[in-house]
Amino acid sequence: MMLFAGALVLAGLVVPTSSAFAATTSVGQCNNNGPGPMGATTAMTCTVTVVNTITSGTTHSTTTLTRQCSLGPCAPGNGTFTSSSTSLVTNVNQCNGSDNDSAHPITCRVTITNNISADTSGAHPVSAATSNQCVGSGTGGGGTVNCLPFPATTTGATVTQCNGSGNGGGGTVHCTVGSASKISPAIPIRVNQCNGTGNPGGSVVTCLTSITTNITAAGITASATPQVSRVPTGGVQTGNGSTAGLQHLGLLTAGWLMLFAAAGMERARRRHCEGAELDSR
Amino acid sequence: MKAAHRRPARHRPLAVTSGLLALAGIACMVFAITHQQHAAQPSSVTKASSDRSPAGATAGDRPAASPTSVMGLVLPSSVPVIIRIPAIGVSSPVQLLGQNSDGSMQVPAPGSPRYDQAGWYRYSPTPGALGPAVIAGHLDSVDGPSVFFRLGSLHLNDAVLVTRADGSVAVFTIDGVRRYAKSSFPTQLVYGNTDHAALRLITCGGSIDPATGHYRDNVVVLASLVRVVGQPSA
Numbered sequence: 001m002m003l004f005a006g007a008l009v010l011a012g013l014v015v016p017t018s019s020a021f022a023a024t025t026s027v028g029q030c031n032n033n034g035p036g037p038m039g040a041t042t043a044m045t046c047t048v049t050v051v052n053t054i055t056s057g058t059t060h061s062t063t064t065l066t067r068q069c070s071l072g073p074c075a076p077g078n079g080t081f082t083s084s085s086t087s088l089v090t091n092v093n094q095c096n097g098s099d100n101d102s103a104h105p106i107t108c109r110v111t112i113t114n115n116i117s118a119d120t121s122g123a124h125p126v127s128a129a130t131s132n133q134c135v136g137s138g139t140g141g142g143g144t145v146n147c148l149p150f151p152a153t154t155t156g157a158t159v160t161q162c163n164g165s166g167n168g169g170g171g172t173v174h175c176t177v178g179s180a181s182k183i184s185p186a187i188p189i190r191v192n193q194c195n196g197t198g199n200p201g202g203s204v205v206t207c208l209t210s211i212t213t214n215i216t217a218a219g220i221t222a223s224a225t226p227q228v229s230r231v232p233t234g235g236v237q238t239g240n241g242s243t244a245g246l247q248h249l250g251l252l253t254a255g256w257l258m259l260f261a262a263a264g265m266e267r268a269r270r271r272h273c274e275g276a277e278l279d280s281r
Numbered sequence: 282m283k284a285a286h287r288r289p290a291r292h293r294p295l296a297v298t299s300g301l302l303a304l305a306g307i308a309c310m311v312f313a314i315t316h317q318q319h320a321a322q323p324s325s326v327t328k329a330s331s332d333r334s335p336a337g338a339t340a341g342d343r344p345a346a347s348p349t350s351v352m353g354l355v356l357p358s359s360v361p362v363i364i365r366i367p368a369i370g371v372s373s374p375v376q377l378l379g380q381n382s383d384g385s386m387q388v389p390a391p392g393s394p395r396y397d398q399a400g401w402y403r404y405s406p407t408p409g410a411l412g413p414a415v416i417a418g419h420l421d422s423v424d425g426p427s428v429f430f431r432l433g434s435l436h437l438n439d440a441v442l443v444t445r446a447d448g449s450v451a452v453f454t455i456d457g458v459r460r461y462a463k464s465s466f467p468t469q470l471v472y473g474n475t476d477h478a479a480l481r482l483i484t485c486g487g488s489i490d491p492a493t494g495h496y497r498d499n500v501v502v503l504a505s506l507v508r509v510v511g512q513p514s515a
Binding site: 251256 | 292295296298299300302303305306307308309310312313314319320380383384385386388391402404405406411412413415417418419420421422423424425426427429430461463464466468472473474475483484485489494495496498499
């Protein structure tokens, strides 16, 4: 996975960036596919799934990229790839300037989950993600634009997608930013996708972005020192054994002796009675 | 006829005495049998090797490397002073326990006035702090049941309350009640690092080994901190 992450960096797909809060990384996928050196496109589905985690000052991210082509072979780089990093993924660039050689459906999806411990600087306030999408799109004759939210023209938005796309005749643009998408200042997310894409007539551009931000209970970093400083050997001798076997042995013995004595006395009394009767005869 | 009538009267005191003696004997035996006390035991002995280790724990007799993250509430260190387990009627001061010269854990000393009190192993974290706080207590004494006599009858989610020197009360709930042969005591499970504030209660269990005069097993109760009552004072 680390090799793969390194390969992505070399290919310009993962680019380390900087942030006032933590080391950050950009992820790119399915950009500038056809026409051009990357070859002609085919129907394509691209997904980026990112999980960013900040716990007690430590950062970690997991990124999963998937690309599938359904109408013909894609350029190399198909399949599903997962990588991990101590840098947070804050920028995702996907499906920009692609599928411009012929009419194909292109579907692109970005799903980001941020888990931030409550004691992280800048964890709050959590706010709704802003959008800038579907501006100058679907302008060809008979085009369809189906975007949510729409209009969405925020400058410097969290999500900038589907602008200048689906402009061929009969082009269709479906783009959504998840209504529950939230961001935190601790992880300044930027998503750019599906801009200048799917412009031949009849293209179908479908793009979705979803950002979930969870503020988790504060944790503390465990020290490397063993928590039990001296480990005892063996088990623990915590018993005397008095309740393991027969208890009240003295009382039992006394009871038995009393019964024995009572039986002896009764036997003696009867013998005495029988002797007295014989004497009287 | 007169003599025949006098004979039973002459022997009556003997008959009454033997009858009373018989009744007393029966009463003694009934009392002794009905007042037998045996400690509740978890269902069966668990092999330590098959047990799930705490987070970050590895095989071996040394504590494992620390976990990378911490789950849930964790309190600053403060020694325990009282332990209460309402489900089995335990309320005991907590004394400090160290190690014997052979490396085994000390237990409340026989003959000591504090024999029937629980003890905190002072080389473990304090209850509520990160890691496994260890508290041991005797199952029985020469006089009968001791402080942890009913430990084995605890159930999941029963509460254990530990009052600490800083005035706070760490409230734990039980995650498991298990019995282990002392010959395969689960050292890592009991003493290994955890990713949360944990509590381990230990007493004896099983049957007596006639060769050693000691119980063959240990009952181990695993618990986790769920809340704190009162603020820890500085």
